[in-house]
Amino acid sequence: MRSCTRNACREVPHVTLVFHYPSSTIWVDQLSDERQPNEYEFCVTHWQRFQPPSGWSLDDRRRAEVLPFVHRLAG
Ligand SMILES: [Zn+2]
Known part of the structure; x- marks a missing residue:
């Protein structure tokens, strides 16, 4: 059984995050x-709290049904 990637969190993962360094x-x-080794899996709670690091943008490739706050950071 998989669980959220965050330390000490045992919630069921909800989304997969892949950090693509060449394009930030x-x-x-x-x-x-x-x-996959370069993937992070967050539960709902940690996903809702997640903020991309400075200079990174989020690209949500799921169906556009979930996120109220999809945003992109200008590079
Ligand atoms: Zn979690």
Whole structure:
């Protein structure tokens, strides 16, 4: 059973985050079947609290149904 990537969190993961360093973009995907080494999986709570690091942008590749706060940071 997988759990949220955040330390000490045992909630079921909700989204997958992939940090794409060459473009400073964080891809947001639905959970994949297997966790990849460069992926982070957050539960709903941690996802809602998540803010991209300075200079990074979020690219939500899921269906546009969930996020009220999709935003992009200007580079
Ligand atoms: Zn969590």
